[in-house]
Amino acid sequence: MENQMTTMGLIMMISAWTSVTVLMVWSVYKVFKGKKIEN
């Protein structure tokens, strides 16, 4: 394994971080804006 960050490593890291961040922001935002739970 290379010691220094490769282009593929950078792509993997950025795409993984971006996808989980976007999914989290989108879903939490929708929960905020969505229906309240029944009590």
Add this chain to the structure above:
Amino acid sequence: MAQREAWNSRFGLILAMAGNAIGLGNLLRFPVQVAENGGGAFMIPYFIAFLLLAMPLMWIEWTIGRHGGKFHHGSLPGMFDALWNHPIAKYLGAIGLFVSTVIFIYYTYIESWTLGFAYFSLTKEFFGEGTIQDMSAFLSSYQGSSQGHFNNIGMAYFFLIITIVLNFWLLYKGISEGIEKLAKIALPAIFVFGLGLMIYIFFIGTPDPSIPENNVWNGLAFIWNPDFSQMLDSKVWLAAAGQVFFTLSVGMGTLQAYASYLKENDDVALSGVATASLNEFAEVVIGGSVAIPIAVAFFGVTTTIAIAHGGSFNLGFVSLAVIFQKIPYGNIIGAVWFLLLFFAGITSSVAMAQPLISFMKEQFQISHKKAVTITGIGLFVCIQFVVLFLKHGFLDEMDYWAGTFALVLIALIEVILFAWIFGIDNGWKELNRGSEIKIPNIFKFIIKYVTPLYILFILAFWTIDDAIPTLLMEGKNPADIPYLWGARGMMLVILLAMVVLIFKGWQRNKFEYAHFEKRSK
């Protein structure tokens, strides 16, 4: 029937669910797994397993929980009983109750170490133990496994008592006043502490300019540079499936217990996605950017690989504790790290106690206070064995059978019950009731065929590769074998107690469900 508790807000519920899922595994187990299984290439099977295994199970568990809650069931025996019109169904749920209870017993002890180490870091108690060997000896003496910095187990016991009291105080306060309020404090704290640590670590750069290759950036490279040759190794795919499985806390009955306090038309589909995504952010972004990058910056790649082979605790409690002694404000940074672990731990442990407490309240109509007290006494008795016999592998034995094997078994049972016995059409309708998102129809196929086969494959492989050798105690130190049998004996007693309690509970309560035409006897 008595009025059940309820969540105060939907966001509080999501935070509690995410707190349940986010645990020590996100911050310690994940980076070790990535580093050991092909770096960035591990993330390909990881995300595939997330889509085919974790997300379907997350939805199934939310749905089973809400469905069970409709009949006042807060634990798996009742929830399974409401899914399958067969007398055996409730006894299958005993395995779920067993899993959460057994994990709760040993997890509380591990959680107490994080609290103890937060204190030791703040007060610089371990400062001076500057090498991996010295720090290992410090941890070992703290755990009572050897003589050293600590001459007895008193200090570990002290932090254990504080942890138990905190857990049961929160459980005693109940769902909205205890668990939900904890989640509203602990979850933001986990994200603030975690992101703060990440930023701090990124600024460390190259701590020793005479060894320029030891730097944080190369630490990230170690995790993310893909080694595609490893993707042909089936063990990497299994490791990835195992990691997404453990990280989301599926197969324990805890997500179902929390979801049981929802009403019939409350959303579970979007809530499941929000829970999973919060967990993934804590794991992939925070968990992947703290422990390994800082270890590479200070020890280099070769030593970090050796540390990772030593396991998660070696990384979290030993290596990082050595590093904290070498960085500015290391005692405060160390305290933040261990408090981060503690918050991640306590939000998970209170969830593990919940199914048993719900079960006792609902089946035997005892008060919340009494159910919490009984659970507390039971934990206190059982945990003594874990503390005293830790060095003989007592905790590891419990972790293998309850925290690894039975967990996968219960996931397999619930997906079969949901998709094949309750029926995928009924299950799909139930999942989509009140849904605020449209789940793609392909997941109907995935839940019915792919997820059960995926779990079955994992279980079969682990049975052959691990469970049989573990059962036969291959490679164990002969001196430890009586203690390992002791651990098995204790787990067996707990499982039998669950079965007896279920039998007694169902004798007292005659459950009838309108969706079954006639109950089987």
